[in-house]
Amino acid sequence: MATKTLAIYAARSETSRGRKYPETPPTYRTEYDRDRDRIIHSSAFRRLMYKTQVFVYDEGDHYRTRLTHSLEVAQIARSVARVLDLNEPLTEAIALAHDLGHTPFGHAGQDALNEAMKDYGGFEHNLQSLRVVDLLEERYAEFPGLNLTFEAREGILKHCSLKNVRTLGELGERFINRTQPSLEAQLVDVADAIAYNNHDVDDGLRSGLLTVDELKETTLFREHCEDVRHRYPGLPLRRLAHETVRRMMNALITDLIQESRQRLEAAAPENIEAVRKAGKVLIGFSEPMAEKTSELHRFLYKHLYEHEHVRQMTDNARQMVQSLFKAYFEDPSRLPQESAERVKQEEQEKGESGRARIVADYIAGMTDRYATKEHQRTT
Numbered sequence: 124m125a126t127k128t129l130a131i132y133a134a135r136s137e138t139s140r141g142r143k144y145p146e147t148p149p150t151y152r153t154e155y156d157r158d159r160d161r162i163i164h165s166s167a168f169r170r171l172m173y174k175t176q177v178f179v180y181d182e183g184d185h186y187r188t189r190l191t192h193s194l195e196v197a198q199i200a201r202s203v204a205r206v207l208d209l210n211e212p213l214t215e216a217i218a219l220a221h222d223l224g225h226t227p228f229g230h231a232g233q234d235a236l237n238e239a240m241k242d243y244g245g246f247e248h249n250l251q252s253l254r255v256v257d258l259l260e261e262r263y264a265e266f267p268g269l270n271l272t273f274e275a276r277e278g279i280l281k282h283c284s285l286k287n288v289r290t291l292g293e294l295g296e297r298f299i300n301r302t303q304p305s306l307e308a309q310l311v312d313v314a315d316a317i318a319y320n321n322h323d324v325d326d327g328l329r330s331g332l333l334t335v336d337e338l339k340e341t342t343l344f345r346e347h348c349e350d351v352r353h354r355y356p357g358l359p360l361r362r363l364a365h366e367t368v369r370r371m372m373n374a375l376i377t378d379l380i381q382e383s384r385q386r387l388e389a390a391a392p393e394n395i396e397a398v399r400k401a402g403k404v405l406i407g408f409s410e411p412m413a414e415k416t417s418e419l420h421r422f423l424y425k426h427l428y429e430h431e432h433v434r435q436m437t438d439n440a441r442q443m444v445q446s447l448f449k450a451y452f453e454d455p456s457r458l459p460q461e462s463a464e465r466v467k468q469e470e471q472e473k474g475e476s477g478r479a480r481i482v483a484d485y486i487a488g489m490t491d492r493y494a495t496k497e498h499q500r501t502t
Contacts (some may be wrong), residue, residue: 129173130208132392134305140273140293143257144266149350158275159216165262165269167223167255169191173230173490174222187322189222189229195322198219200314202492204307206380207387214307216271217278224251227494228440228486235444236483241450243479250287251487252279253294259484278308300489302399307456309406310383315376319418321368328364335364341422343415344442347371443498444486451482457501458485 129135136153138142149157162168171190181481197218204214225248226232237246252274257268271279276294288295297304324344327333339345347370351363358366386405392398398405408416427433451458455466455478462485469477 127213129210132306132370132394133208134213134274134395136305142268142270142272142279151214154272155210155212155216159212159219160269161269162216162220165260167260168219170488170490171222173492174225174227174489187326189225191350192318193222195318196311196314198354199317200311203310203376203380207383209307209310211395212308213274216275217308217311220252220256220279221315222252224248224487227489227491231440235441236486239445239448240479240483243476246483247283249280250284276304277304278311281312289488302405303401305395306406308397309404313379313406316416317372321372323423323427332427332430332432337426338426339417341419343371343419378408382407382409403436443494446502447486447494447498448482452479
């Protein structure tokens with residue numbers, strides 16, 4: 124995106140806080156284009172193809188994975204960024220990278236790994252995403268990780284516990300000082316919610332775990348489903364569901380744009396630093412729409428995420444991750460040679476905590492199918 128088209132409060136490549144390791148500026152791209160491209164070419168990004176969103180990989184080929192989820196988040200966020208004159212390449216970079224640190228088996232894997240790591244600093248997937256781009260990706264001769272800009276790294280770290288932010292220097296200051304990230308980061312956070320609510324409705328209907336009549340208990344779905352049925356009587360169920368979800372997304376994105384414009388006009392930030400000091404988020408839904416999305420999320424939690432079939436999958440996933448952690452932690456020689464060597468190095472400096480962190484890195488990087496294969500091998 125050319126600088127002249129950006130709003131005054133958008134992030135600008137030329138005024139970026141830069142990279143940890145200085146590099147020669149790109150010739151034909153902006154710094155944020157470079158960030159996005161590095162993320163797309165990373166190994167961690169490719170592995171998202173076989174990481175669970177809600178349904179594990181062997182449930183079927185049509186359900187969302189972490190990769191398709193990340194692409195949908197990026198599409199939504201880019202569209203809104205373009206309308207609001209925000210920095211589109213930065214928005215896309217944050218969206219594509221926001222789940223790089225997620226474990227196999229979705230939140231079940233994350234919870235299991237956090238439990239296994241409770242005596243060694245815990246496990247936070249947002250912090251792990253940062254660890255991936257800062258350290259674990261090994262592609263470049265002159266630095267570890269991807270050496271992303273401060274603004275991209277800031278957007279990736281959506282949440283972080285206070286005990287960990289104190290170790291992050293400048294990047295952790297906003298959590299301590301209660302300032303805000305860039306508008307682009309705020310936008311990706313909302314786009315993430317739009318994507319997962321709507322595609323979980325779609326996947327839930329496809330799986331048969333949810334029905335149209337059940338979903339009509341929620342205001343957002345009911346409003347648009349009834350409108351579709353009125354306009355297109357006799358529409359087959361599959362097309363009815365898709366058309367309803369499409370209209371829900373349009374309503375959410377329209378509300379997000381209109382509400383965000385009003386907030387920006389009222390706050391009138393003069394630059395990105397004014398955005399950081401605004402005291403509140405400036406990108407978000409109106410109160411009525413926020414309540415509708417919360418109602419939908421509560422419904423999905425109760426009827427989909429806590430469904431007996433999904434709970435069985437997640438219980439199995441937790442057991443696998445806990446078993447893998449125990450096997451590798453007790454016998455690091457079971458790890459690949461490179462990871463086993465890292466265990467030795469980290470143990471010299473940090474003891475068992477160092478060993479646990481390398482084991483967590485290895486497990487978090489697994490795909491669902493590789494974790495399943497490794498569980499069979501180690502048990």
